[in-house]
Amino acid sequence: MKIFLDSAELEHVELAASYGILDGVTTNPSLIKKAVASRQQRGEDVDLQAYLCRLLEKAADVPVSLEVIGTRRQEMEKEGMLLFGRFNPVADNVTIKVPVNPSLTENGNGHYEGVETIKALADRGIPVNCTLVFTPEQALLGAKAGASIVSPFAGRLDDYLREQNQQDFAKEDYFPADGLEQGNVRDDNGVVSGIDLVGQCVDILAESGLTAEVLAASLRNPRQVREAALVGAQIATLPFAVISRLLVHPKTIEGMQGFTRDVVPEYAQLFEEKKVKSEE
Numbered sequence: 001m002k003i004f005l006d007s008a009e010l011e012h013v014e015l016a017a018s019y020g021i022l023d024g025v026t027t028n029p030s031l032i033k034k035a036v037a038s039r040q041q042r043g044e045d046v047d048l049q050a051y052l053c054r055l056l057e058k059a060a061d062v063p064v065s066l067e068v069i070g071t072r073r074q075e076m077e078k079e080g081m082l083l084f085g086r087f088n089p090v091a092d093n094v095t096i097k098v099p100v101n102p103s104l105t106e107n108g109n110g111h112y113e114g115v116e117t118i119k120a121l122a123d124r125g126i127p128v129n130c131t132l133v134f135t136p137e138q139a140l141l142g143a144k145a146g147a148s149i150v151s152p153f154a155g156r157l158d159d160y161l162r163e164q165n166q167q168d169f170a171k172e173d174y175f176p177a178d179g180l181e182q183g184n185v186r187d188d189n190g191v192v193s194g195i196d197l198v199g200q201c202v203d204i205l206a207e208s209g210l211t212a213e214v215l216a217a218s219l220r221n222p223r224q225v226r227e228a229a230l231v232g233a234q235i236a237t238l239p240f241a242v243i244s245r246l247l248v249h250p251k252t253i254e255g256m257q258g259f260t261r262d263v264v265p266e267y268a269q270l271f272e273e274k275k276v277k278s279e280e
């Protein structure tokens, strides 16, 4: 499974790239807002165009998703082309993120303008990440319309199921992949958890012979990352804090404390001698 960074913070991109584990980056308007606010808090003026160019350069060689902001096909198509035209030349790594259904109300606008936009951009050869996917059917239509990536939001689906059951929870809490044991609302139209949503998206695309990759989005804890991989997600996008937590286990720390304590001077000297020799 590929690991993407879910962040618009330059420092996060630099660090993840330096770890050698960065396969891509996803942003959205909320992540950009956060990155801009954190720089402004430090008293910096933000020239967003220059900032995004730096981010794309830091993530050179891996795809970076930039999201449109409109809700109608014509504006989203125009924005997608503008983002791609302006930023793809920087490092040839831009993917345009388009909501599967950009309606702002339940009844929507009566059109399927997300999938129309995906098709229009894909027809122009622009790679598209179909975002805000909460059902396997949305994934199917996004992929059929031409998206190369579809992004089910696992954590937010878990939030929705908890909210339906009036459960108190923290964002990072683990939600069981096989669903809640108790509660009036056990599933969302046959989907029992965010990880189940990811798995059903993987299955429906495979059954349909579609090659779009499933990107497990909105992941909040390490166990969800493992489970996303085990249900076949091709990509997981992770906030930097979750990437860091993938490396932590108390027995790893305890082991390090023991090994560090047990270094005898004779062993330590080996390294000193080596150092001297290599400096000669």
Ligand code: E4P
Binding pocket: 006, 026, 027, 028, 131, 151, 153, 155, 156, 217, 218, 219, 237
């Ligand atoms: C990534 O493509 C999504 O925009 C992101 O993972 C959403 O995460 P959140 O639900 O934690 O905001």
